[in-house]
Amino acid sequence: MKLNRQIILLVWLLCWPATNSRAQHNDARQAALMAMYEGDYKQAIQYYEQSLIYDNDKPEMLWGLARSHFYAGNYPQAVQVCRQLLQNKKSAWKCRATLLEAFCYFRMADSALQQRIEKLQAAQECMPQDYRTHFYLGLLYMQNGQLSEAETAFKQALALRPKQGGLWIALGNLYATQEQWSEAANCWCQAAELPQAPPAAVYNCAKLLLRSGSYERGLQMMERYAQNHPLQADDYFDVARACAAGRQYEEALRYIAAAIQLAPQQGVYYAVMADYHAALLQWDAALYANSQAILKQGEETTYFIQRAQLLLNAGRDEEAKAYLEFWIQQEPDNAQAHYAHALWLMRNKGKRRQIKQAVKEAVRHGMHPQDMDESLQKYAYRHRQRLWSAP
Numbered sequence: 358m359k360l361n362r363q364i365i366l367l368v369w370l371l372c373w374p375a376t377n378s379r380a381q382h383n384d385a386r387q388a389a390l391m392a393m394y395e396g397d398y399k400q401a402i403q404y405y406e407q408s409l410i411y412d413n414d415k416p417e418m419l420w421g422l423a424r425s426h427f428y429a430g431n432y433p434q435a436v437q438v439c440r441q442l443l444q445n446k447k448s449a450w451k452c453r454a455t456l457l458e459a460f461c462y463f464r465m466a467d468s469a470l471q472q473r474i475e476k477l478q479a480a481q482e483c484m485p486q487d488y489r490t491h492f493y494l495g496l497l498y499m500q501n502g503q504l505s506e507a508e509t510a511f512k513q514a515l516a517l518r519p520k521q522g523g524l525w526i527a528l529g530n531l532y533a534t535q536e537q538w539s540e541a542a543n544c545w546c547q548a549a550e551l552p553q554a555p556p557a558a559v560y561n562c563a564k565l566l567l568r569s570g571s572y573e574r575g576l577q578m579m580e581r582y583a584q585n586h587p588l589q590a591d592d593y594f595d596v597a598r599a600c601a602a603g604r605q606y607e608e609a610l611r612y613i614a615a616a617i618q619l620a621p622q623q624g625v626y627y628a629v630m631a632d633y634h635a636a637l638l639q640w641d642a643a644l645y646a647n648s649q650a651i652l653k654q655g656e657e658t659t660y661f662i663q664r665a666q667l668l669l670n671a672g673r674d675e676e677a678k679a680y681l682e683f684w685i686q687q688e689p690d691n692a693q694a695h696y697a698h699a700l701w702l703m704r705n706k707g708k709r710r711q712i713k714q715a716v717k718e719a720v721r722h723g724m725h726p727q728d729m730d731e732s733l734q735k736y737a738y739r740h741r742q743r744l745w746s747a748p
Contacts, residue, residue, distance in 0.1 A: 385407040385408035385411075386404070386405075386408050386418065386421075388400075388404045389404030389405045389408060392404060393425060398425045398428045398429035399429060401421070402422065402426060402431075405418055405421050405422035405425060406422065409422065416442060416445050416450045419442045420442060420454075422438050423435050423438035423439050423442060423457055426438060427457060432464055432465050435461050436458055436461050439454040439455075439457050439458040439461070440454070440458070442454035443455070451483075452483040452484055455479055455480050455483045455484075456483065456490070458476060459476040459477045459479065459480035460489070460493070462476040462477070463476075463477060463493045463497070470497065470501055471501075473497055474494065474498070474501065477494045477497065478494065481494060486517065487517075488517040488518045488521065489514075491510045491511070492511065492514040492523075492524060492527065494506075494507075494510045495507045495509075495511040495527060495528075496527065498510055499530075499531060499534070504531065504534070504535060507531055508531055511524060512528070515528065520551055522548040522554060522555065523548075525545070525547040525551075525558075526544070526545065526557075526558060526561075528544045529541045529542075529544030529545040529561070529565075541565055542562065542565035542566050542569050542571065545558055545561045545565055546562040546565075546566065548562070549562040549578060556582060556585070556586055559578055559581055559582045560579075560582045562578050563575050563576075563578035563579035563581075564579075564592075564595060566578060567579065567598070568595065570602075572598075572599035572600075572602045572603060573599075575595075575599055576596060576600075579595070589619065590615075590616045590617075590620035590623065590626075591620075592616075593613065593615040593616035593619070594612075594613065594616045594626060594629070596612045597609045597611075597612035597613040597616065597629065597633075598629070600612060601629075601633060601636070604636075606633045606637050610630065610633050610634070613629055613630045613633065614630070617630070622653055623653065624651070624652075624653035624657060624660065625654075627647070627649040627650035628646070628650040628659070628660055628663060631646035631647040631650065632663075634646060640670065643667050644664070644667050644668070644671065647664050647667055648664075650663075651664070658683075661680055661683055661684070661687075662680075662683075662684045662687065662694075664680050665677055665681045665684045666697065668680060669681070669701060674704055674705055677701060678701065681694075681697060681698055684697070690722050691722065692718075692719045692721075692722035692724035693719075693724070695715050695716075695724075696715070696716070696719040696724055696733075698715040698718075699712055699715035699719060699733055700733075702715060703730075703732060703733065713736050716729070716733050716736040716740065717740045719737070720737050720740045720741050721740075721744070724737075726738045726741055
């Protein structure tokens with residue numbers, strides 16, 4: 358009996374170091390997982406390294422250590438651990454290591470761009486079901502000027518995560534760089550329609566819709582954005598143009614006035630205001646707004662041309678004469694300028710020869726006779742016929 362006890366004691370003493378080391382290994386592993394869960398990656402690294410003392414090639418521990426380094430921003434160290442993990446015989450661990458190594462290189466901006474692309478291409482081949490490989494590749498392709506490849510990569514990512522707003526935004530940015538505004542607007546608006554869409558997505562959706570001519574939907578999105586965010590001067594400008602496109606000139610005037618209040622130095626806002634007043638036949642208000650545009654940006658010739666048109670339409674022919682001459686001088690190939698000159702001559706008893714010549718110039722530069730005043734159409738059709746019959 359005594360001998361049996363001694364044997365049992367001896368066996369226990371021999372096994373105790375292994376049992377104790379296994380317990381310490383498990384304790385370190387549990388502590389590392391808890392630190393990772395709490396976001397204390399520095400502490401997690403220490404625990405994983407402590408655990409690897411007892412088992413230096415256990416893939417679970419190497420994977421945890423690599424991830425801890427990655428989340429802590431220690432990308433070169435994470436890459437080193439991933440390379441250890443790549444020696445594992447199981448393809449699952451190799452793929453994980455390939456993926457994480459690629460993500461490290463993506464964030465290592467000092468690495469060669471082509472090397473970063475190649476790492477992500479390897480990860481994409483190994484784990485095509487991970488949308489991030491496609492997304493990151495798309496961003497690098499854009500940076501490298503490979504726009505067609507970037508579009509394909511973003512679409513592959515969206516096929517896996519169609520409700521990921523950042524993917525729609527990235528694809529929209531790609532289209533915007535190529536000035537494909539309709540496609541860009543569609544992408545931004547896809548992001549804007551998602552639950553908890555970022556305000557930037559709603560805003561850019563509205564801006565692109567308004568600037569691509571989709572005024573009704575653009576106004577809706579801008580109103581949605583304006584519920585919680587202040588608008589800037591150019592936002593009011595875009596909204597005003599949208600209202601004017603729908604012939605809502607009173608509304609357009611209200612919004613352009615708001616734009617002017619925020620940016621009173623912008624001559625273009627006053628010029629647009631003049632157009633809206635003119636559409637409502639409010640000539641005095643239109644001329645005042647035009648005078649403010651000239652006052653703010655007197656070097657802009659289009660504002661003087663606008664004044665010539667406004668004065669003619671307002672019946673103030675004497676004042677219009679100098680501006681009309683300036684308009685023709687600045688834009689000798691502008692059919693509208695020559696037509697305005699013909700109207701002025703007709704209303705002010707100009708010589709028939711001069712009127713015919715002004716009509717001739719208007720037709721020669723592309724104006725159709727049916728778009729002219731009836732009293733000038735006979736001259737216009739006659740000259741148009743001569744142009745057609747000329748060899």
